[in-house]
Amino acid sequence: MTRRWFEGFTGVPLMTGGFLALALLQEPAPAVSWLHIPGWGVSMTVGALAISLSLSVITNLGLTARHLIQLLSVVLGLSGVSELVHAQNIQGVAGAGFWFLVAALAFAIWDAMRQFSIATPSEPWRGVLYQLLVPGLFGAWFLMLWELITVGFGVPRVLLPPPSLVGDAIASSVPVLAADFRQTVVRAVVPGFVIGNLAGFAIALIADRVPFLRRGLLPVGNLVSAIPIVGIAPIMVMWFGFDWQSKAAVVVIMTFFPMLVNTIAGLGSSGAMELDLMRSVGANHWQAFARVRLPNALPYIFNALKINSALALIGAIVAEFFGTPIVGIGFRISTEAGRMNMEMVWAAIALAAVSGSLFYGLLAVAERRATFWHPSFRKLSGKRL
Amino acid sequence: MSQSTSHSTAVVQVDQLSLDFNTPDGPVHALAGINLEITEGEFVSLIGPSGCGKTTLLRVIADLESHTAGDILVNGVSPEQARQDRAYGYVFQAPALYPWRTVRQNVLLPLEIMGVSRSEQRQRAARYLELVNLGGFENKYPWQLSGGMQQRVSIARALSVEPQLLLMDEPFGALDEITRDHLNEQLLQLWRKTGKTVVFVTHSIPEAVFLSTRVVVMSPRPGRVMDVIECSLPAQRSLDIRETPEFLALAHRVRQGLKAGHSYDDE
Amino acid sequence: MTMSEVSHGQGRLLPVLVVIMGLILIWYAGAVYLNSTQLIDRYDKRNVNWNLGQLATDAWRMERPVLPAPHQVGLELKKTVLDKRVSSKRSLVYHAGITLSSSLLGFCLGTLLGIGLAIGIVYVTTLDRSLMPWIIASQTVPILALAPMIIVVLGSIGITGLFPKSVISMYLCFFPVVVGMVKGLRSPEPMLLDQMHTYHANSMQVFFKLRLPSSIPFLFTSLKVAIALSVVGAIVAELPTGGQGGLGARLLTGSYYGQTTMIWAALIVASVVSALLVTAVGFCERIALYRLKGGQVVRA
Numbered sequence: 045m046t047r048r049w050f051e052g053f054t055g056v057p058l059m060t061g062g063f064l065a066l067a068l069l070q071e072p073a074p075a076v077s078w079l080h081i082p083g084w085g086v087s088m089t090v091g092a093l094a095i096s097l098s099l100s101v102i103t104n105l106g107l108t109a110r111h112l113i114q115l116l117s118v119v120l121g122l123s124g125v126s127e128l129v130h131a132q133n134i135q136g137v138a139g140a141g142f143w144f145l146v147a148a149l150a151f152a153i154w155d156a157m158r159q160f161s162i163a164t165p166s167e168p169w170r171g172v173l174y175q176l177l178v179p180g181l182f183g184a185w186f187l188m189l190w191e192l193i194t195v196g197f198g199v200p201r202v203l204l205p206p207p208s209l210v211g212d213a214i215a216s217s218v219p220v221l222a223a224d225f226r227q228t229v230v231r232a233v234v235p236g237f238v239i240g241n242l243a244g245f246a247i248a249l250i251a252d253r254v255p256f257l258r259r260g261l262l263p264v265g266n267l268v269s270a271i272p273i274v275g276i277a278p279i280m281v282m283w284f285g286f287d288w289q290s291k292a293a294v295v296v297i298m299t300f301f302p303m304l305v306n307t308i309a310g311l312g313s314s315g316a317m318e319l320d321l322m323r324s325v326g327a328n329h330w331q332a333f334a335r336v337r338l339p340n341a342l343p344y345i346f347n348a349l350k351i352n353s354a355l356a357l358i359g360a361i362v363a364e365f366f367g368t369p370i371v372g373i374g375f376r377i378s379t380e381a382g383r384m385n386m387e388m389v390w391a392a393i394a395l396a397a398v399s400g401s402l403f404y405g406l407l408a409v410a411e412r413r414a415t416f417w418h419p420s421f422r423k424l425s426g427k428r429l
Numbered sequence: 430m431s432q433s434t435s436h437s438t439a440v441v442q443v444d445q446l447s448l449d450f451n452t453p454d455g456p457v458h459a460l461a462g463i464n465l466e467i468t469e470g471e472f473v474s475l476i477g478p479s480g481c482g483k484t485t486l487l488r489v490i491a492d493l494e495s496h497t498a499g500d501i502l503v504n505g506v507s508p509e510q511a512r513q514d515r516a517y518g519y520v521f522q523a524p525a526l527y528p529w530r531t532v533r534q535n536v537l538l539p540l541e542i543m544g545v546s547r548s549e550q551r552q553r554a555a556r557y558l559e560l561v562n563l564g565g566f567e568n569k570y571p572w573q574l575s576g577g578m579q580q581r582v583s584i585a586r587a588l589s590v591e592p593q594l595l596l597m598d599e600p601f602g603a604l605d606e607i608t609r610d611h612l613n614e615q616l617l618q619l620w621r622k623t624g625k626t627v628v629f630v631t632h633s634i635p636e637a638v639f640l641s642t643r644v645v646v647m648s649p650r651p652g653r654v655m656d657v658i659e660c661s662l663p664a665q666r667s668l669d670i671r672e673t674p675e676f677l678a679l680a681h682r683v684r685q686g687l688k689a690g691h692s693y694d695d696e
Numbered sequence: 697m698t699m700s701e702v703s704h705g706q707g708r709l710l711p712v713l714v715v716i717m718g719l720i721l722i723w724y725a726g727a728v729y730l731n732s733t734q735l736i737d738r739y740d741k742r743n744v745n746w747n748l749g750q751l752a753t754d755a756w757r758m759e760r761p762v763l764p765a766p767h768q769v770g771l772e773l774k775k776t777v778l779d780k781r782v783s784s785k786r787s788l789v790y791h792a793g794i795t796l797s798s799s800l801l802g803f804c805l806g807t808l809l810g811i812g813l814a815i816g817i818v819y820v821t822t823l824d825r826s827l828m829p830w831i832i833a834s835q836t837v838p839i840l841a842l843a844p845m846i847i848v849v850l851g852s853i854g855i856t857g858l859f860p861k862s863v864i865s866m867y868l869c870f871f872p873v874v875v876g877m878v879k880g881l882r883s884p885e886p887m888l889l890d891q892m893h894t895y896h897a898n899s900m901q902v903f904f905k906l907r908l909p910s911s912i913p914f915l916f917t918s919l920k921v922a923i924a925l926s927v928v929g930a931i932v933a934e935l936p937t938g939g940q941g942g943l944g945a946r947l948l949t950g951s952y953y954g955q956t957t958m959i960w961a962a963l964i965v966a967s968v969v970s971a972l973l974v975t976a977v978g979f980c981e982r983i984a985l986y987r988l989k990g991g992q993v994v995r996a
Contacts, residue, residue: 161825182826260711271967272928278951358838381845400836519894529988
């Protein structure tokens with residue numbers, strides 16, 4: 045692996061140090077000195093940066109201790125800068141000094157992420173931990189940056205509320221969000237997803253036995269994948285009424301075609317040699333199907349399921365825009381947006397995103413279990429450029 | 430290593446070389462205590478069963494792997510320096526040709542990277558394609574050629590760098606025996622014409638004996654050298670030589686070396 | 697003959713036609729079924745004796761059907777596509793043009809973003825580890841569902857027109873491009889990378905001579921998905937912008953006034969636009985692969 049300046053051992057701490065020095069030379073906000081900021085924010089952030097910097101100088105430290113200290117300094121820095129931005133004389137008027145400090149922290153966090161991503165721990169549990177830690181740090185930094193920018197620049201809440209306020213909104217309206225989750229996910233998405241996928245799979249099985257149908261359906265199915273099916277949402281609401289049935293219907297139609305097309309493609313993906321082997325041992329259609337063609341189709345089927353998991357949620361929420369009882373994620377988004385209550389809108393968005401990610405995550409785990417033999421899950425080695 | 434300048438003709442010098450791979454099942458001793466000296470103009474074959482480290486040794490010479498103990502010099506310098514000097518040409522198991530480049534453009538690839546002038550590039554491409562008897566195929570695409578012809582393009586490409594050293598990793602392993610025999614004869618002629626030093630990895634006994642001035646017999650677990658056999662076959666030889674008693678005696682010795690390594694007991 | 701040979705048999709036209717005919721028949725039957733409740737109500741009120749034949753003919757020529765029959769949609773299409781001037785606000789071509797321009801802008805932005813991110817992910821380990829999970833998570837945010845809100849909010853601070861709509865398309869487009877390009881840039885076999893190493897090639901040379909050409913087929917596969925998504929994004933983003941026009945605006949207008957024929961006509965034009973764009977990308981793909989493979993005949 046070639047090393048670049050932003051990955052080098054000396055480059056990143058140098059940037060951290062440089063921005064820290066620049067920050068301390070400037071005022072954190074117009075006519076405010078670093079010494080006149082109430083609370084522990086300044087000392088925590090600067091302390092964290094100092095720890096991070098000293099790590100690059102101290103070399104005689106075990107890797108575990110090093111990583112632990114680095115992680116602690118990042119956590120300290122993040123909480124420090126969050127406290128700092130909320131200080132009365134910084135909020136909304138943050139200036140050059142403050143943003144240089146943020147830049148220094150960004151490089152410190154980049155350094156930590158880099159250390160964790162190049163580490164190759166021998167214990168498996170630590171490998172998993174590091175694999176989660178790197179995106180975790182990135183996510184935490186993303187949210188913090190959002191908080192810093194919205195609070196530091198005093199962005200109007202109508203435009204973009206800071207994550208902390210969204211968090212408050214989530215905490216104070218758990219029952220409402222739970223009801224929305226039930227209405228949209230449990231009652232519309234899940235049944236629609238199950239029915240749509242089963243129907244797609246069933247039709248694919250029929251098409252698989254009838255080559256004429258397969259040759260006709262595959263191009264039509266591919267064409268349909270290019271059509272904005274969400275557009276049928278208003279029609280479905282007209283047909284099936286305002287409640288969850290119309291949303292489930294949209295989900296069924298949106299998930300049907302990806303499953304159909306992928307299953308047909310998957311069932312056709314078995315090698316001629318594998319099938320000839322089945323024929324040579326006198327296997328009938330279903331024996332060959334269960335032993336060779338279905339396993340080969342599994343990666344395609346999971347691909348469809350993963351595509352569909354995102355489509356299903358979108359379909360249900362968009363359909364709720366065209367009419368719904370007074371509950372549901374889509375309803376929440378549209379009404380709260382109408383009242384300019386953006387914290388609640390973002391709370392509903394967060395709910396949708398978390399539901400979607402969980403849905404996707406479950407499918408990804410199931411896929412890994414079911415198709416562990418597939419090359420995409422096997423590790424490759426070899427010198428990389 | 431102390432005498433790196435005293436043997437000016439030594440192209441590759443390997444001294445107590447070892448290489449361990451770390452795997453989840455513990456360390457694997459791919460190479461252990463290898464000693465080998467290859468002088469200019471030699472044709473040395475590395476032979477042994479899979480897992481004996483013959484390819485790994487070639488990759489260490491080419492700086493595609495890093496050794497963990499011992500010393501190695503290529504052209505009197507470290508493998509990394511030799512690679513940066515483009516001191517060798519490497520021929521892989523597969524032709525490794527780019528399907529979107531014509532035969533000529535494939536041969537030009539390393540020259541473009543080295544920054545050789547345009548006119549020189551064209552001259553060299555023509556010269557080396559002619560040398561492997563592929564004149565007239567310059568504008569074909571690799572997938573329009575047979576497997577044997579593709580591997581010849583790959584040899585021309587390795588030669589176009591004009592290295593003193595040619596490293597070949599089972600270049601004919603994937604070809605049928607008739608094609609392979611033909612290419613063996615051609616390679617021998619090429620070696621005589623150009624006088625390059627060749628290190629050749631193979632698992633075929635007749636191929637090794639037919640081509641080489643020396644055969645290095647290796648065995649696995651750990652990868653080590655069992656025997657080094659001098660082949661004093663006449664310089665002018667054809668495939669018929671494989672029926673002569675001298676040839677059979679040499680092949681027998683190679684086979685004995687392989688047996689001594691218990692290399693075929695448990696794969 | 698093996699199974700795979702059977703599945704690639706010749707003559708796709710006839711099966712496709714049969715399937716399409718089947719779908720149209722189902723559509724006609726559906727129109728009778730879905731419109732029947734309304735009609736039977738009406739018959740009962742007027743005490744009309746009716747039979748199936750009359751029900752069908754009436755169902756296929758209703759003013760405001762629940763499901764319009766194909767020929768009614770066809771008539772609406774003729775009226776709004778062929779008979780209106782292209783510049784007229786009632787012409788679907790005009791609205792399709794609006795949708796097309798914002799989806800194309802979004803497609804270009806998304807493709808650039810996607811390629812840039814993919815290069816970062818392939819070359820910087822830290823980005824690979826930190827960014828990839830979030831890129832996947834980004835697509836579980838139902839952005840389409842948020843599109844109308846984003847448009848309204850951006851509109852409230854004075855950002856209107858093409859750009860906000862393209863942002864939605866961009867957000868949808870970049871994902872398949874990132875995934876495809878990462879796969880493509882990583883597609884060269886280790887042997888080819890080793891070979892570059894033996895030539896002592898630098899990163900730039902490896903990128904332009906090996907990784908980039910290897911990724912082209914993957915790129916085009918992604919682009920075909922992305923361009924279809926960009927149309928979807930533009931249409932959904934147009935839902936709340938009734939005044940500005942676009943196919944999405946037509947969908948919403950149709951659903952407000954119960955004009956199902958209008959909805960179906962807009963949907964069909966949207967599908968045609970989408971299909972044309974995918975075909976255009978497919979055509980570019982053929983040209984690119986043809987040049988890449990130096991005249992080898994490639995089947996898309």
